[in-house]
Amino acid sequence: LSNFVVKDEL
Amino acid sequence: MNIFRLIGDMSHLLAIVLLLLKMWKTRSCAGISGKSQILFALVFATRYLDLFTAFISAYNSTMKLFFISTSLVTVYLMYFKFRATYDANHDTFRLEFLVVPVGGLAFLVNHNFSPLEILWTFSIYLESVAILPQLFMMSKTGEAETITSHYLFALGSYRALYILNWVFRYYFEGFFDLIAVVAGCVQTILYCDFFYLYITKVLKGKKLSLPA
Numbered sequence A: 001l002s003n004f005v006v007k008d009e010l
Numbered sequence B: 001m002n003i004f005r006l007i008g009d010m011s012h013l014l015a016i017v018l019l020l021l022k023m024w025k026t027r028s029c030a031g032i033s034g035k036s037q038i039l040f041a042l043v044f045a046t047r048y049l050d051l052f053t054a055f056i057s058a059y060n061s062t063m064k065l066f067f068i069s070t071s072l073v074t075v076y077l078m079y080f081k082f083r084a085t086y087d088a089n090h091d092t093f094r095l096e097f098l099v100v101p102v103g104g105l106a107f108l109v110n111h112n113f114s115p116l117e118i119l120w121t122f123s124i125y126l127e128s129v130a131i132l133p134q135l136f137m138m139s140k141t142g143e144a145e146t147i148t149s150h151y152l153f154a155l156g157s158y159r160a161l162y163i164l165n166w167v168f169r170y171y172f173e174g175f176f177d178l179i180a181v182v183a184g185c186v187q188t189i190l191y192c193d194f195f196y197l198y199i200t201k202v203l204k205g206k207k208l209s210l211p212a
Helices: B003-026 B034-052 B058-081 B095-110 B115-129 B134-140 B146-173 B178-200
Strands: none
Touching: B003 B058, B003 B146, B034 B058, B034 B095, B034 B115, B034 B134, B095 B115, B115 B178, B134 B178, B146 B178
């Protein structure tokens, strides 16, 4: 899970 | 957040509200592809799992919860409450022809080989083609109700506005997500034929009927 790049778009 | 992104999100929101209103007011889901709606529910369910792992903003979380819940309500209305009005005979697109290749592609082409990232990628690819069962259904019946064409126009405009948002973000923020951009362009291109018919017919007060 830690490898997930946070996405700010929907 | 820029103006294109905001109008894009509002357009997406409007599309969903229009669809729910159409179904609720007419007590019918005639002309709507349940298969496309199942795909949209799958898109939201696989994309917004980060609701549990990252907090971005109240706006972001609220919209995610809205999209997930309304997509489930839509599927419920179509397959349970208004099932008698569902036009299954014309909704014959085979979902496995989309879900299987898209799943394979998400495994092969992603930013990071981790469960959440693969599911996000799957969701982005799936969204780009999720409207195909709806377009296929309309090509079989040869027409669409005016409210359905407003719904589709708002839904298609949303990703087109996101493309403008990505151009803006590339120039002003140096932000660039190749997967989202390519999938977003594919998604928008699929709507072009519909956009043309919408502008030349529906906006001039005519019902959307497809050339034979």
